[in-house]
Amino acid sequence: MQRTSSFSWPQAVVFLAGVLVWKVSISVLLQYRHYIPPDFDSDFLFGREEYFWGVYSWAFYAHLAFGPPSLILGTLLVSDRFRKRTPKWHRWLGRVQVAGVLLLVAPSGLCMSWHAETGAIAAAGLGSLAIVTAVCTAIGWRTAVRRDFASHRRWMWRTFTLLCSAVVIRSVGGLASVTHFEAEWLYPLTCWASWLMPLLAFESIERLGKSGLLVATTGR
Numbered sequence: 001m002q003r004t005s006s007f008s009w010p011q012a013v014v015f016l017a018g019v020l021v022w023k024v025s026i027s028v029l030l031q032y033r034h035y036i037p038p039d040f041d042s043d044f045l046f047g048r049e050e051y052f053w054g055v056y057s058w059a060f061y062a063h064l065a066f067g068p069p070s071l072i073l074g075t076l077l078v079s080d081r082f083r084k085r086t087p088k089w090h091r092w093l094g095r096v097q098v099a100g101v102l103l104l105v106a107p108s109g110l111c112m113s114w115h116a117e118t119g120a121i122a123a124a125g126l127g128s129l130a131i132v133t134a135v136c137t138a139i140g141w142r143t144a145v146r147r148d149f150a151s152h153r154r155w156m157w158r159t160f161t162l163l164c165s166a167v168v169i170r171s172v173g174g175l176a177s178v179t180h181f182e183a184e185w186l187y188p189l190t191c192w193a194s195w196l197m198p199l200l201a202f203e204s205i206e207r208l209g210k211s212g213l214l215v216a217t218t219g220r
C-alpha cells in the first residue's frame with residue numbers, strides 16, 4: 001500500500017515565510033520604545049528632527065499604528081484554512097485590512113517616502129510601492145464585492161506580497177549589519193528590489209500553476 005505524505009514544499013515555504021513575518025513584526029514593535037516619545041538619537045529618527053514635527057509625524061505614527069497589524073492580518077487573511085474555518089472573521093478582518101492599508105499604511109508610506117534615507121532613488125522605490133499597494137488593495141476589495149473570488153484571492157496575495165517588502169527590507173538590513181557590509185547603493189536598491197522581486201516571484205508561480213508545471217514538479 002502506498003503511503004501518502006501531507007508534506008508539500010510550497011506549504012513549508014509559506015509556513016516559514018509566515019514565521020519570518022511574525023518575527024519581523026515583533027522586532028519592529030520592540031523598536032517603538034525609540035519612537036514614543038521620539039528619540040532623535042535612535043537609528044531611524046537620527047537627523048530627522050528638522051522636518052519631523054508637522055505632516056511627517058502624523059504620517060509616521062499612522063504608519064506605526066497599522067504597519068505591523070497589516071502584516072499580521074495579512075498572514076491570517078491569505079490562509080485558506082483560516083478562511084474556511086472562520087469565514088465571518090475573514091470578512092471582518094478583511095474590511096479592517098482594506099481600510100487600514102488604504103487609509104493608513106499606503107498614504108503614510110507615500111508621504112514618508114519624500115524624506116527616505118539616501119535620497120531620490122529610495123524615495124521613488126518606496127513611493128511606487130505605496131501606489132502599487134493601494135491599487136492592488138482597491139482592486140482586491142472590488143473583486144470581493146463583485147464576488148469574483150478567484151481574482152480577489154490573486155489581488156490580495158499581491159497586496160500581502162507587497163506588504164512583505166517591509167520584511168525583506170529589514171532582513172536585508174539585518175544581514176548587512178551582521179556581515180558589516182556597508183555600501184551606499186544597498187538601501188536604494190533594496191527599496192526597489194524588496195517589492196519587485198517578490199512580486200515577480202508571485203507572478204511566475206501563478207503562471208507556472210496555471211500552466212500545470214508547478215503541479216507536475218511539486219505535486220501541489
Ligand code: HEM
Pocket residue numbers: 024025028031044063064066067068069070071105106108109110112113114115116117118122126127129130131133134162163164166
Ligand atoms: C505600502 C507599503 C509600505 C510603504 C510604501 C512603506 C513606506 C515606508 C517609508 C517611506 C518609510 C520611511 C523610510 C525611510 O525614511 O527611509 C517607512 C518606515 C517604516 N515602516 Fe513602512 N512602508 C510600508 C509597509 C510597512 C509595513 C507592512 C510595516 C510593518 C512592519 C512598516 C513599518 C514601518 C516602520 C516601523 C517604519 C519606521 C522605521 C523602522 O522602524 O524601520 N511599513 N515605511
